[in-house]
Structure formats: C-alpha cells, structure tokens
Amino acid sequence: MxxxxxxxxxxxxxxxxxxxxxxxxxxxxxxxxxxxxxxxxxxxxxxxxxxxxxxxxxxxxxxxxxxxxxxxxxxxxxxxxxxxxxxxxxxxxxxxxxxxxxxxxxxxxxxxxxxxxxxxxxxxxxxxxxxxxxxxxxxxxxxxxxxxxxxxxxxxxxxxxxxDFVIHLSNRKLLRGIMEVFDISGEGETLEFLQILDKVERSASGIEAIKKLIAERIGKSEKLQSLLDFLLAPDSSNREKLSLLKEAEFESDVYRQGVHEINQVYNRLSDMGCADNRINIDVSIVRGLDYYTGTVFETFLxxxxxxxxxxxxxxxxxxxxxxxxxxxxxxxxxxxxxxxxxxxxxxxxxxxxxKSTPSHVMIAMMDHKNIPRYIQWMQQLRKDGINVEIYIQNAKLAKQLKYADKKGIEYVIIFGEDEEEMELLKLKNMAMKQEQTFPLATAISAISDKIKEGITIERD
Amino acid sequence: MxxxxxxxxxxxxxxxxxxxxxxxxxxxxxxxxxxxxxxxxxxxxxxxxxxxxxxxxxxxxxxxxxxxxxxxxxxxxxxxxxxxxxxxxxxxxxxxxxxxxxxxxxxxxxxxxxxxxxxxxxxxxxxxxxxxxxxxxxxxxxxxxxxxxxxxxxxxxxxxxxxDFVIHLSNRKLLRGIMEVFDISGEGETLEFLQILDKVERSASGIEAIKKLIAERIGKSEKLQSLLDFLLAPDSSNREKLSLLKEAEFESDVYRQGVHEINQVYNRLSDMGCADNRINIDVSIVRGLDYYTGTVFETFLxxxxxxxxxxxxxxxxxxxxxxxxxxxxxxxxxxxxxxxxxxxxxxxxxxxxxKSTPSHVMIAMMDHKNIPRYIQWMQQLRKDGINVEIYIQNAKLAKQLKYADKKGIEYVIIFGEDEEEMELLKLKNMAMKQEQTFPLATAISAISDKIKEGITIERD
Structure with a gap:
C-alpha cells in the first residue's frame, strides 16, 4: 500500500x-x-x-x-x-x-x-x-x-x-461620555478618535505628538486639558487617575455613570486583595467598542x-x-x-x-514470573496516590532505565535475580543517580513514603 | 432585528x-x-x-x-x-x-x-x-x-x-484457528460463520437451534463437538471454558497461540484482583475482525x-x-x-x-456596604477548599434562598441587619432546613468546619 x-x-x-x-x-x-x-x-x-x-x-x-x-x-x-x-x-x-x-x-x-x-x-x-x-x-x-x-x-x-501581568481596566461609558462632550459621532469620526486612543496606549513616550494629534483632529476646547490629563497620565497611580476622572468636569450623565462604575469595580478589586501594581486604570483600551457597554479590561504579560x-x-x-x-x-x-x-x-x-508521563515510578520488567508480585506492588503504590507503570516490552535493564530517564520518571524499582535472592527491593532515584535497598517484607510501604517525600500528589 | x-x-x-x-x-x-x-x-x-x-x-x-x-x-x-x-x-x-x-x-x-x-x-x-x-x-x-x-x-x-458490568474476553487467534481447521475461507463463508457466532452470543437459550445451524452450514465433522462444547458453554466457569479451549484438539498453530494468550491475559486479570463474575471468556465476540489480531474484549452493563x-x-x-x-x-x-x-x-x-453548580455554600447579598466583608469570608472559605459564591443580583432573601435551593447549594450564609446588630453569622442548611448562628468573631472558621463535615472536597 x-x-x-x-x-x-x-x-x-x-x-x-x-x-x-x-x-x-x-x-x-x-x-x-x-x-x-x-x-x-x-x-x-x-x-x-x-x-x-x-x-x-x-x-x-x-x-x-x-x-x-x-x-x-x-x-x-x-x-x-x-x-x-x-x-x-x-x-x-x-x-x-x-x-x-x-x-x-x-x-x-x-x-x-x-x-x-x-x-x-x-x-x-x-x-x-x-x-x-x-x-x-x-x-x-x-x-x-x-x-x-x-x-x-x-x-x-x-x-x-x-x-508579572497587568490588568488594564476601563469603562466604555467614559469614552461614550467624552465623545458626547466633544461631539464625536458617526463612523468616520469615531474611528479616528479610537485610532488616536490606540496610539496613546502604544506611545507613552510620544506624548507631545499625541497632544498635537488630539488638538488637530478634535480641535481646541476648554475641556481638552481634562481629556489630556487623564489620557496622558501613564505615570500616575490608579487612585490619582480615578481622581482625575472624577475632577474632569464633563457634562455628561453617561460619563458620570462610567466614573461611578470604574470606581466601584476598582474598589472591589482592592477588597479582593489585588496588588495595585497589577491593575492599571487605562481609559485608552479600545477594542470591541460595538460589543461591550460598561466595564472592559485587557490583560498583558x-x-x-x-x-x-x-x-x-x-x-x-x-x-x-x-x-x-x-x-x-x-x-x-x-x-x-x-x-x-x-x-x-x-x-x-x-x-x-x-516530564512526558504522569508516572512517578516505574517498575523494571526483570522476570515475567514475578509479574503477579509487580502487580501487587503497583496496586499498593496507587492506593497511596502514586502513579506507577511497569516497563512493557522485552528489553535489558539499561534500556529500561534509559526509557525512564527520557520520560522524566523520578524513581525505578528493580527486583532482579540478585535482589530476589537477598530478599531486597532496590529503589533507584533517577535524578540523583542513587540506589537504596529495602528489606522485601516492608519495602513497598517504605518506598511509598520515600516517593511521597519527593513528589506532589494530585487527588480528587 | x-x-x-x-x-x-x-x-x-x-x-x-x-x-x-x-x-x-x-x-x-x-x-x-x-x-x-x-x-x-x-x-x-x-x-x-x-x-x-x-x-x-x-x-x-x-x-x-x-x-x-x-x-x-x-x-x-x-x-x-x-x-x-x-x-x-x-x-x-x-x-x-x-x-x-x-x-x-x-x-x-x-x-x-x-x-x-x-x-x-x-x-x-x-x-x-x-x-x-x-x-x-x-x-x-x-x-x-x-x-x-x-x-x-x-x-x-x-x-x-x-x-454491574461484565467484560467479555476472547482472542481472535482462536477464531482464526477454528476457521482454518474447518476450511472456512473467503468473504462469504467467513461472514456466514461470524453471523452464526453472533447468534450464539444473543441466544444462550436457543442452543439447539444454533447446533442445527452449525451442523447445516459447517457440516458434520469429528471436531464439531469440540467447537460446540466451548461455543455453547455459557453456564461454565471461566476456568472450565479455558480447559475446554485447551482440550479441543484443533490442529492449528494459530489456535494454540490463541489458547496460550487468552490464558495469560485471564491469569493477569486474576492477579489484578478482577472478580471472576465480571469477566466472561466468550469466544463468540466478533466485531472488528479485520482490525484486531489477538486479544479482544467488549464490556456490557x-x-x-x-x-x-x-x-x-x-x-x-x-x-x-x-x-x-x-x-x-x-x-x-x-x-x-x-x-x-x-x-x-x-x-x-x-x-x-x-447539583447544577459546584458551589457548596452561597453568601446571601443582604447589604452592599458589607461586600468587602463578604469577600473576606469567601476568601477564607476558598482557602479551606470550599467552593463559595455570592448571590449577584438585586433580590429579596426569599428569592435568593430559592435560587440556592434550585441549584442544590448545601448551605447559605446570612448576614443581614439583625445579625449585624447581634454580631452573629447565620448558616442555613438547605436540605435540613435548619439554621445555626455563630459569634461573628469566630464564625467563618466554625462554619468552614461545619461545611467540611458535609461535603466532599476535591483537591489538586
């Protein structure tokens, strides 16, 4: 084929x-x-x-x-x-x-x-x-x-x-209010205004250029300074920005509603213990204007x-x-x-x-006649919340260890002829390249304790 | 629109x-x-x-x-x-x-x-x-x-x-071996044979009819009795069926390989502690013949x-x-x-x-000025692994309790004017329709203990 x-x-x-x-x-x-x-x-x-x-x-x-x-x-x-x-x-x-x-x-x-x-x-x-x-x-x-x-x-x-991350927080009603006050309406004007805002976000350094742009396109007005004050106050604290928003005397109900709402939301975030340097009051965040009607936020790494x-x-x-x-x-x-x-x-x-496996420990497949024993050990370890697999394929121990190492499995349990004769169980710590032996009778619970020290167990 | x-x-x-x-x-x-x-x-x-x-x-x-x-x-x-x-x-x-x-x-x-x-x-x-x-x-x-x-x-x-469930276990090599022995080959014959088998599975009661069908279509043969023995042995134990499989003297390497494999798999399942009444050796399971080559199983409720x-x-x-x-x-x-x-x-x-929510407890929204306090309580409860929500909408307490009840939330915390005055917190057990009050200062940890008695907490 x-x-x-x-x-x-x-x-x-x-x-x-x-x-x-x-x-x-x-x-x-x-x-x-x-x-x-x-x-x-x-x-x-x-x-x-x-x-x-x-x-x-x-x-x-x-x-x-x-x-x-x-x-x-x-x-x-x-x-x-x-x-x-x-x-x-x-x-x-x-x-x-x-x-x-x-x-x-x-x-x-x-x-x-x-x-x-x-x-x-x-x-x-x-x-x-x-x-x-x-x-x-x-x-x-x-x-x-x-x-x-x-x-x-x-x-x-x-x-x-x-x-670190920062949640940029605004409220659409602020922009709607401002556009009302500056008589910005219609698709073309709105788009232009939003493009200016978009530039504000991206160039805290180019403040003068932005000022010029706003003056040119929106025109001079006695309210322009208030607008600039809070649009271009990237170094102010959130509380200062909220004060600027409040003090800007824009005669617009929707604007005032926006000021009230962003204050409320900000206060609740403080109540929740959100660190102030991870919140940024940022009136310039723009996208999705046709969709969102009040609170908006965007998060950045x-x-x-x-x-x-x-x-x-x-x-x-x-x-x-x-x-x-x-x-x-x-x-x-x-x-x-x-x-x-x-x-x-x-x-x-x-x-x-x-790791590329959830297994914490692997039992080496040393002798098929011991599989019933391996199964018992695995069941005991799983009861303790340990993820355990057995190596399933015919291979020499060296290859089995390589497999465990490549997958990032932390421990390997080895029980070959020598260990069987001496009634011991061997536990190999893969990262430390250390081996430790335990008397067979009590080995699995000792090994379980050992493994639990070194791993995080997820539970339902 | x-x-x-x-x-x-x-x-x-x-x-x-x-x-x-x-x-x-x-x-x-x-x-x-x-x-x-x-x-x-x-x-x-x-x-x-x-x-x-x-x-x-x-x-x-x-x-x-x-x-x-x-x-x-x-x-x-x-x-x-x-x-x-x-x-x-x-x-x-x-x-x-x-x-x-x-x-x-x-x-x-x-x-x-x-x-x-x-x-x-x-x-x-x-x-x-x-x-x-x-x-x-x-x-x-x-x-x-x-x-x-x-x-x-x-x-x-x-x-x-x-x-209760039963895992029906077989091995494709058994069927392949049997078909070899009975000279069943070609698409038509194979399909006919599989249809007969399919009937076996469905009518343990109609054994005589099946016998007739097999005799008619596959023809008489000295080996037919062996075939019937294990195909039609629904009341035998798994061990008995495995013996029948072994004793059937079908001269076929692939058949003998199948017998070896199903024995091995069955023994391992026993090692794992699978209850024998949840396993059913069932040579008649058929589907996917073109795909599977050895062990096959199907599970039924x-x-x-x-x-x-x-x-x-x-x-x-x-x-x-x-x-x-x-x-x-x-x-x-x-x-x-x-x-x-x-x-x-x-x-x-x-x-x-x-329940239609993961919440274990709901805090009733009694007074907006207490939201900072509600938030603190919720954070404390969440730290203890308890899922908690606050009722988010303006509504009377009766409506809030109805909401909690409909969603299956186990407990509601109530802190209204009366409770505030008496410095108490009220916990309502929704199923028992019981209320209990706790002194405000130590309420949340007491409530947390109470809730943890009654719920299962999932942890990462």
Whole structure:
C-alpha cells in the first residue's frame, strides 16, 4: 500500500505529551479557580446552525462549514451547519434555548476549542482553546459581577505563574461620555478618535505628538486639558487617575455613570486583595467598542505586551441574547486565549517543560514470573496516590532505565535475580543517580513514603 | 432585528449544567485512573487531511469535511480537510509523525470529541466523546499490555459505579484457528460463520437451534463437538471454558497461540484482583475482525446488554501505523463511548442527577456596604477548599434562598441587619432546613468546619 506521509497542518497545533501534560495541569488549575467561585461547566456542540452564527448580521469569512462529501444525495450532505468561531454566540443560543431550566444569575465556565479560518502565520491559529467565564443576569446584574470576573482573572494569572501581568481596566461609558462632550459621532469620526486612543496606549513616550494629534483632529476646547490629563497620565497611580476622572468636569450623565462604575469595580478589586501594581486604570483600551457597554479590561504579560498582545480580555455587555429571545439578559464575561498563550509560553521557554508521563515510578520488567508480585506492588503504590507503570516490552535493564530517564520518571524499582535472592527491593532515584535497598517484607510501604517525600500528589 | 429561534440539532447532544458537572466528574475519575498507570495525555487536531482519513483505503460516508463558504477564492476555501471520526487513525498519524520524539512503549490516553454523519436516531450521535487508551510498542509488545488495558477498564467501571458490568474476553487467534481447521475461507463463508457466532452470543437459550445451524452450514465433522462444547458453554466457569479451549484438539498453530494468550491475559486479570463474575471468556465476540489480531474484549452493563450494547471495546492489533511508516508498531487499546453511555445513564436515571453548580455554600447579598466583608469570608472559605459564591443580583432573601435551593447549594450564609446588630453569622442548611448562628468573631472558621463535615472536597 502507498504510504501517506504524515505532516502538520498549519494553524492546527498539536502538543507532545510533556506539553499536553502542562496544558492539562493549567486547565485543572483554571477549572479549580472557576469552580471555587461557583461557576458551573457547560459545553456546547462544536457545530451551530448558520443562522445562529450569522445572528449578528455579518457573514464571517473565517467560518468553517461542514458537509459530507461522500454521500449520494444532497439531503445527506447536511448543509447549513458550521463550526463555532467563539464561545459567546453559542452561550447566547444555549441560554436562550434552555432559559427555563437555568437559574439566573447564571454563572458558567466553558473550556472548548473554536475554529477560525485565519490567515496562516505564526501565532495565528485556526483551531484553538478558549477558556471563558460569564455571568448572565435576568433584567439586572449587580456591578459586583464585573469585579468578580476581573478578580478571578487576577487569581488565574497569579496561580499560573507565567510572570508579572497587568490588568488594564476601563469603562466604555467614559469614552461614550467624552465623545458626547466633544461631539464625536458617526463612523468616520469615531474611528479616528479610537485610532488616536490606540496610539496613546502604544506611545507613552510620544506624548507631545499625541497632544498635537488630539488638538488637530478634535480641535481646541476648554475641556481638552481634562481629556489630556487623564489620557496622558501613564505615570500616575490608579487612585490619582480615578481622581482625575472624577475632577474632569464633563457634562455628561453617561460619563458620570462610567466614573461611578470604574470606581466601584476598582474598589472591589482592592477588597479582593489585588496588588495595585497589577491593575492599571487605562481609559485608552479600545477594542470591541460595538460589543461591550460598561466595564472592559485587557490583560498583558509584562515584557511581552507587544509580541503577545492581550492574553485575556473581557467586559460588560447590556444584552447577551437579544438575537434569540425577548428578554433582557445583561452579562459580564472574559475569555482567555489559552492555545495562543501556551504556544508563546512554550516557544519563549517562559516555563520549563517537564516530564512526558504522569508516572512517578516505574517498575523494571526483570522476570515475567514475578509479574503477579509487580502487580501487587503497583496496586499498593496507587492506593497511596502514586502513579506507577511497569516497563512493557522485552528489553535489558539499561534500556529500561534509559526509557525512564527520557520520560522524566523520578524513581525505578528493580527486583532482579540478585535482589530476589537477598530478599531486597532496590529503589533507584533517577535524578540523583542513587540506589537504596529495602528489606522485601516492608519495602513497598517504605518506598511509598520515600516517593511521597519527593513528589506532589494530585487527588480528587 | 429578526429573532433566530434556537433549537437543538439532532445528533449533537448538549447537557444542562447538572449533567455536565457529572460528566466532568466522571472524566476526572477516568483521567485519574489512566494517569495512575502512567498513560500520558495527548490531543490531536480535530481536523485531518483527507488522505490520512482515507488511509485505510475506504471512502467513509460518515466523514464530515470542512470548508470556508464565505471566502472569495477557491484557494481560501481550504479543501482537503475533514473532522476525525475516531481517535485511532489520528493516533497512528501522530505516532508516525512524532516517532523520533516519543519513547516506546508509548502509553497515551485521549479524551476528545469525534464526528460522524450518522443517521439520526435515538442514541446515534454525530458528535460524541471517546475516551481511548492505547499502548504502542516498537517491534514487540509484551502480552502484559493486553491484560493491563482490560484491567484498567475494569477499574474504570468499578469506580464509575453505573451498576454491574461484565467484560467479555476472547482472542481472535482462536477464531482464526477454528476457521482454518474447518476450511472456512473467503468473504462469504467467513461472514456466514461470524453471523452464526453472533447468534450464539444473543441466544444462550436457543442452543439447539444454533447446533442445527452449525451442523447445516459447517457440516458434520469429528471436531464439531469440540467447537460446540466451548461455543455453547455459557453456564461454565471461566476456568472450565479455558480447559475446554485447551482440550479441543484443533490442529492449528494459530489456535494454540490463541489458547496460550487468552490464558495469560485471564491469569493477569486474576492477579489484578478482577472478580471472576465480571469477566466472561466468550469466544463468540466478533466485531472488528479485520482490525484486531489477538486479544479482544467488549464490556456490557448488566441488564442493559441489548439496548445499550457494548460500552467499551478494545483489543490487540499487529500494526498501528503501517499506512504511514515502515516500522512495525504493535499495539493494544480500548475505547469508551462516553457520550452514548452517559446519554443512556441520564435517560434511564441509572444515576441521580445532582447539583447544577459546584458551589457548596452561597453568601446571601443582604447589604452592599458589607461586600468587602463578604469577600473576606469567601476568601477564607476558598482557602479551606470550599467552593463559595455570592448571590449577584438585586433580590429579596426569599428569592435568593430559592435560587440556592434550585441549584442544590448545601448551605447559605446570612448576614443581614439583625445579625449585624447581634454580631452573629447565620448558616442555613438547605436540605435540613435548619439554621445555626455563630459569634461573628469566630464564625467563618466554625462554619468552614461545619461545611467540611458535609461535603466532599476535591483537591489538586
């Protein structure tokens, strides 16, 4: 038969076992944090009806549709179904569909793959994991929710230990208020204004240039100085920035509402013990203006802001499911782009890659007649929470040890002819290259204690 | 805007949070068992090149291909990619592709969705989870591996507690040997023989009919009685059946090899402590003859054999990746059809559905000014491993308690005006409808102890 040459498909990343073990560990930690706040897991079908995906009114070029190419009739092809490109549209559809079975506020997390026909380039994936949490209220939703999701993200990145991070926090109502005051309206003007803001974020050094740009495009006004004050105050403390926001005398209700909300959310984050240097009040964060209506935030890894971009963004939206039901369901949510983040983390060696097996210890296969004994020992070790495998293939001890070493297994148990004769069990510490023997009768519990000193045991 | 009516897509099941929480719990248990034997996680892309999926030489009508419908050029449509329909073809491709990075024997588990364009009917899914484990050897693989995967399946179903189960165990070499002896060859004859066997499995009562069928179609022969002896010995013990197999004087090397192997595997399962009434030596199990080459097994839930069918099948194959590389990679593996199993379990109410949230306790939102205090209490409880949420919406206490009750949250902490005045904290046990008060200063640690008595805490 002709061989098929297996090769990677660009944009569809796959990990080796050591990387996948790390990813699984991160997902476990993230899940644990989400659940400790009472978020319940849901998972939606990978596939949605085209009408659901197009419910926003746009036709998305990134969408992948599915069909059955090898069937006989058009009906069997099953057209009209596509893979989901995010987890928010599916959430909206799910909530609308199961409205009567869910309790509101509905808090869910969802860790799932999504698919997008992206242009192939480094860091652009066509298949990737997203980790989302959202809180959906019925008619109203307390502002505490906004702080909670930001606070959870804080805990997640603290726990994952990828290095320093900063959560940039703003509120859309501030910008809406400012645009109202400066009479910025219409698509063209709004876009121009947002582009200026975008430059603010990127060039704290080029303040004069920005000032000029704002003066030119927005024009002189007695309020311009207030605007500049807080837009261009990157070195001020968060409290100082909040004061500037309050003191800016913009005559706009929506602006004042924004000031109130960002103060509330900031105070709650302080209550949660979030370190102030990991929060940055930053009115300039822009993206998704058409979607978010209140609190917004983006998270950056310190030192990797430009290359990696925001690793986690989220915010408040007025109405989740207006495309599907006549009910006002305000929400606040956040999404971590896990695959892109991990790809970067692995690539830049921000974390050390470890073992390629969950095994803590391997029993060498020395003599087939002793397999019943090996099985007993393994069962005893597993009862103590130790992951243990036996070497399954005919091979010399040297090859078996090499296998354990390559996989990063910490210990090897050896029971060959010599040990059997002397009624001993040998434990080899692979990293230290040390061997220790134990009297056979009490060996396994002694070995178990020894191993437990050196490993972390995960328990359900 | 025109509303889109959200409705389920047949064959693409979705769970409500309570079901998904159960599923997540089962997956955690399964994962823990797989890892305790040293199986490492991998995950492959949902998408494979068509050439990889068609590597077996058949064109599968169930395959879903993907394409981008909204792009401008044919090149952008990205044809030639399809969703995987199982996890074995992807494993073979992954192992061939990463051959130099993996250590053999390679032990991996893979819990992932697969997609098949099935005819829509109850219990037939187009999107479903499979849980697979496989051990892949390089050139050779010890028979211990066969027993290990069967033994792990035993532990899994013991742990999941869906009721009694029986693992039906056979070895393909027995059938191959018998067919050799009876001169059964060619597609037609083989199929007929297998159909007879299939009837044996289903009608232990109709033994006489089967005898007649075998006599008619296979013809009289001095060896027929031996064949009947073990095919039709459903009431014999496993040891008796193994003796019958050994005593049957079939002059065939492959048959004798099969007898040796099934004895070995059976003995190992006994060594592992598998209860004999949960193992059934059953030469009649048939499916996948073209694929498996040695040990085969299928698992049934007692009392649900016919409606549910095999919930987990697996076996030994001579060569995993011959379509992709010139290397002999023998393997043994097993697959649990998780979605179909859980769908049945939920449908037949074989397990009781529980909570729809991971929260153990809810703090009632009584007074916004106390939010900083609520936050502190929650942090203290979370440190003790307790999942805790606060009610996030403006509502009266009665509505909040109803929410906790509906979600199955075990306890509610109440701190309203009265409690604040008396410096007390109130803990309500929702199931018992009992309230208990604690002096404020020491309340949270007392409450934490109380809650920990009543819940199971999962830990990393």
């Amino acid at each position: 002709l061989k098929v040459k297996p090769s990677p498909i660009s944009g569809f990343p796959e990990w080796l076992p050591a990387q996948k073990l790390l990813e699984a560990g991160f997902v476990r930690k993230i899940t644990r944090i989400f659940e400790s706040f009472g978020y319940a897991p849901i998972e939606t079908a990978a596939v949605e009806r085209d009408g659901v995906l197009a419910s926003k009114g746009e036709i998305n070029k990134q969408i992948y549709s599915i069909f059955r190419p090898n069937v006989d009739t058009a009906a069997e092809r099953e057209t009209g179904l596509s893979l989901h490109f995010d987890l928010t549209v599916p959430l909206a559809r799910y909530v609308a569909q199961n409205h009567h079975s869910l309790s509101f506020p509905f808090k869910r997390y969802q860790i799932q793959k999504v698919w997008r026909g992206e242009r192939s380039q480094k860091g652009r994936f066509r298949e990737f994991y997203q980790c989302d949490i959202d809180i959906i209220g019925d008619s109203n939703l307390d502002l505490y929710a906004d702080a909670e999701v930001a606070g959870i993200i804080y805990l997640v990145f603290q726990e994952l230990q990828f290095g 310190t030192g990797h802001e430009k290359k990696l971009g925001s690793i986690c963004s989220g915010g408040r939206f007025d109405d989740l499911a207006s495309n599907f039901i006549d009910r006002k369901l305000p929400g606040v949510g956040v999404s971590i782009g896990l695959t892109r983040l991990l790809s970067y983390i692995f690539d830049k060696k921000i974390i050390t890659q470890g | 025109l509303k889109v009516k959200p409705s389920p897509i047949s064959g693409f099941p979705e769970w409500l949070p309570a079901q998904k929480l159960l599923e997540a719990g089962f997956v955690r248990k399964i994962t823990r068992i797989f890892e305790s034997f040293g199986y490492a996680p991998i995950e492959t892309a949902a998408v494979e090149r068509d050439g990889v999926l068609a590597s077996k030489g058949e064109i599968n009508k169930q395959i879903y291909s993907i394409f981008r419908p909204n792009v401008d050029t044919a090149a952008e449509r990205e044809t030639g990619l399809s969703l995987h329909f199982d996890l074995t073809v992807p494993l073979a491709r992954y192992v061939a592709q990463n051959h130099h990075s993996l250590s053999f024997p390679f032990k991996r588990y893979q819990i992932q969705k697969v997609w098949r364009g099935e005819r829509s009917q109850k219990g037939r899914f187009r999107e479903f989870y499979q849980c697979d484990i496989d051990i892949i050897g390089d050139s050779n693989l010890d028979l211990y591996a066969d027993a290990e995967v069967a033994g792990i399946i035993y532990l899994v179903f013991q742990e999941l507690q869906f009721g 007692t009392g649900h054999e016919k409606k549910l069918g095999s919930i987990c099948s697996g076996g030994r194959f001579d060569d995993l990746a011959s379509n992709f590389i010139d290397r002999k990679l023998p393997g043994v593996g097993v697959s649990i059809g998780l979605t179909r199993l859980l769908s049945y379990i939920f449908d037949k109410k074989i397990i009781t559905q529980g």
